[in-house]
Amino acid sequence: MKILLIEDEQRVAGLIQKGLEEQGFAVTLAYDGAFGKKLAFANTYDLIITDIILPKLSGIELCKEIKTEYPHLPIIMLTALGTTDDKVEGFDAGADDYMVKPFDLRELYVRIRALLKRNTLEIKPKETLIEYADLQLNNDTKTVFRSGVEINLTPKELKLLEYMIQNKERLLTRTEIAEKVWDTHFDTGTNFIDVYINYLRKKIDKDFASKLIHTKPGLGFIFKL
Structure with missing residues (x-):
């Protein structure tokens, strides 16, 4: 499974990348929103993890643009912004899940696997x-x-x-x-x-x-x- 991780704090990004790779995921890193967007549109990923406050392009705008093109691509937002209003903004942008820093990597693994499992289930046609x-x-x-x-x-x-x-x-x-x-x-x-x-x-x-x-x-x- 391929994951795109967009996080401008390189130490945090490195820790998450190491933890995910130990779980068997292939992780690509981007340190700003603009490069993250470029990678998202140029490659195929199973899931994207992004911070909200990013250089060049915010995680909110990035999420909106990705979801417009790839509505079924799961996106998890990782951020220090944890108020109800922040969560509403993230979900309204199209995020599938939202985790507030600091967080336990084990919980991140569970949420990733839950979203990936949901995406592999057969999608029943919706009533028009x-x-x-x-x-x-x-x-x-x-x-x-x-x-x-x-x-x-x-x-x-x-x-x-x-x-x-x-x-x-x-x-x-x-x-x-x-x-x-x-x-x-x-x-x-x-x-x-x-x-x-x-x-x-x-x-x-x-x-x-x-x-x-x-x-x-x-x-x-x-x-x-």
Whole structure:
């Protein structure tokens, strides 16, 4: 498995490279965002690991550009920026996972293998049009309409909404949402999940009489009329 590691702190990059190579991965290093982008577009990798604060091109912009061209290429962000807002920005840029420095290399291995395993599973064709009540989600055009009004969602908001519609009228815990929508078995923080639910609720419920997202205090959320 080939991994592209983009990290401007050479000591940290060296430690991660050594650890990953001991696990059997082939690791290519880039010390700035621009060179990382050049490598990503010129070669084939199974997974990319990138810092956010990078010289020449930020990890956020780099992630957006790579995901535009290679939407299924897994990207893990490693960064010292660990607030909820930072995580939201990273996931909205297209990151598949997000780890805050300092971190345990063993945890990084587990997350890498989880993402690689997910990518090798057979992908079932998605339904083109998913509907519930007066809401429609089109997977081909990535558009959402409610009562004929178009609603603009970020990629993660879209994925969260799709999962909630597919699991309508049943309780969804925060742990399940983290695992199924963010593809991680690690706690991204209760507040983090709630922030995304609130973002989605403001967009699809706020201006409409009937509400679709309901909170069950201490339990989770239900998508229903």
